[in-house]
Amino acid sequence: MKRLKIKEVLAGGEVGQQVLVKGWVRTKRGSKNVNFIALNDGSTINNLQVVADVEKFGEALLRDINTSAALGITGELVESMGSGQSVELVASEITIYGKSDPEKYPIQPKKHSLEFLRENAHLRFRTATFSAVFRIRHAMAFAIHKYFNDKGFYYLHTPIVTASDAEGAGQMFRVSTLPAIDPPLNEAGEVDYTQDFFGRATNLTVSGQLEGELGATALGEVYTFGPTFRAENSNTTRHLAEFWMIEPEMAFYELKDNMDLAEEFLKYLIKYALENCMDDLKFLSNRLEQEEKNKPQDQRSMELIEKLQFVLENDFVRCTYTEAIEILRNSKPYKKGKFQFPVEWGIDLQSEHERYLVEKHFNKPVILIDYPKDIKAFYMKQNDDGKTVAAMDVLFPQIGEIIGGSERESNYDKLVKRMEEMDVPTDEMWWYLDTRRYGTVPHAGFGLGFERFILFVTGMGNIRDVIAFPRTPKNAEF
């Protein structure tokens, strides 16, 4: 008999149908005569209730059916009497593939802390919460590829190991095969990287953008979706040393086109989640509601699905940085001294400022543009005012900045001048400058941190809980 996934059985199984299912036990409860086994195979958050007659299977076999045991079960579907599902399965045959000793199995059917589950990240996929998170993560990754493919963008794999250090010197991981003790030195007494594997000093990439621009200025519209790295000693709920980024880059796009794309893209993803992941979202919404009960009323977050619909249904407000500073300085919290950080033209906005703009002032997602050039990267297009650049940050409720991007400086002379001002080595970047030497075009792009986006969609609170095996300071387990 062909095995069916539990998702298929629950969606389309008919009373009287003979089926074979395979999966892991979530819970078992029983009476003298009958055992009820909640079976899950990862295909859905919902368990299939299996009814096993004690006399038929014998107590010895049923004693081995504990949480996380792996079973294959054949039987007949009957109308469900109370499991909340349409059908349940009356077992006629049970195969135990693998037992799970209830005295030793770490994840018992009770509430565990997220910290404990993080230490058991290899098993947390077996919980309802994490299976929901990782199904949604998958759905969002697929939706990203589908969105760009349907629009004629090309997926570009930019390099992970790179010699380019244009963006974050000092916060990068060194990649080397030289001896860790007593590496070869050159005459100046420095490590002789000409003897290293790549013949030069290499690091893990912090962004694929610069290489993305090389692709965009020939293929038109490209995107990256790959791992990026920061060797920052940040032990927060928002930072990972290894995380995945999506970076579209488009030739012939100006700042407005970039904003339009970012808004359309985020709405597409959220719509996709609402259309394809509702069971998991509902579960996570309930989970969040339980968590929030411990918080004072005014600190509780918006209900998860409502929050997603809020983004979907609102036009994103577009506002310049200069206007935003005005708004903030005229705000109640500013006047009452409630902001922790100062507000004046030239500062980098803090999360409290971004959230005020999104959640209190506009009550809509916001795209801030035209930031002071001194707080932004060298490659951003310089505006005519001489003070600002054509940057854009997309700000979301609760999370603040979710996307950062810009139109790129396409003028060779202006770009070189800015690189020199900011001590970016123009000689090492000959290949980047070539795009402005030969057939330069207006172009733009942005970056979306995948895990921060998944935090937003799942309502989880710690970024370590939305990536399978988080890498953070002092942690590279699994």
Added chain:
Amino acid sequence: MKRLKIKEVLAGGEVGQQVLVKGWVRTKRGSKNVNFIALNDGSTINNLQVVADVEKFGEALLRDINTSAALGITGELVESMGSGQSVELVASEITIYGKSDPEKYPIQPKKHSLEFLRENAHLRFRTATFSAVFRIRHAMAFAIHKYFNDKGFYYLHTPIVTASDAEGAGQMFRVSTLPAIDPPLNEAGEVDYTQDFFGRATNLTVSGQLEGELGATALGEVYTFGPTFRAENSNTTRHLAEFWMIEPEMAFYELKDNMDLAEEFLKYLIKYALENCMDDLKFLSNRLEQEEKNKPQDQRSMELIEKLQFVLENDFVRCTYTEAIEILRNSKPYKKGKFQFPVEWGIDLQSEHERYLVEKHFNKPVILIDYPKDIKAFYMKQNDDGKTVAAMDVLFPQIGEIIGGSERESNYDKLVKRMEEMDVPTDEMWWYLDTRRYGTVPHAGFGLGFERFILFVTGMGNIRDVIAFPRTPKNAEF
């Protein structure tokens, strides 16, 4: 006016229609009265022929229109008189976004060697050959995600930085933030990695499989698609230090299910290429035919599209390693001493052997199974004969092994014993062994090297030409 992509114009543009296109000049040729500009925007291998009246635009402007200059052109579509396309564009307005000095631009409209283009990898996207390769690479990446998503697999991002060295100690890249000179040492005089960023020695991953198994034994069916690394000093046309792998891993799959999946998967991808990339494939087929003309007749490869259809239309032969050894020892080349490498039970098959089986003996793609355990990894399921494991390699014409996989050993005791025999540290792998301790299941999976597959589909000869910015010994440019 809304800009159209050249692909749209060539596919659906109507005579008399006013259009705006933007792109880069591939070639320009002209007479006294009229210039013909071949414009390409990356959306298709085909150029749009633009007709520019010399008197209307003036010689000064037209002089700036050279190979790789970036243009925006408005005009009216007319019936094409000979460019091989249905329509061409009579320009009414031309905007030059960026010039390209023909004295300096490295890639002139003539045949360059692939070596030269590799040194100019930042500009090679602008050539017909490489734009075709990278469009096909995109299409294959998308098809991979679509195939797995449609089948209910979940995409799992397994870690890039890892402390696990179960598979290839000595061939890994070290990842560290410790000082490169005089790192802290422990009492034993070794580097004190407890002071490193992750608090332990870390490397770049060689495979996501082990972590994939953690996902599969809860979510059911998962796949990875991410970068993997080998610090092998191999300067060949088949090796990269950084390459992308696809590794599906499926709970409740036995070896036969694994073979069925691999065959269906490869055929799906090739069918997708034939249905979606025919223009690019035809171009690459012609390119290959030109290249092959210099080779003696008997060394020429199969025509590209024919080769793809060969895979699509044949059932893959399934054959044990032991049978394959028999076949090889009874073969003409063996008897005539034509094989370079020895053939006897226990050897690892060489490319010459694999190609004989596929191209001469069976004349079909081949899946070889049940390899000697001593030439395969510790995690493969041990067969009852005590000598072989449930491994499978998929062999293709020309390229040899394209997929390697196995059913995994699901029995805890057998697995531990094999790990001990092979000096794999069982204590460091506690998390891997937990999958066999708690609810173990038969499961299987395989790995596809993405670049080797792209070599096969594009007919390119050097793996450095199918990844955007290749990383190889002494090379990490761009």
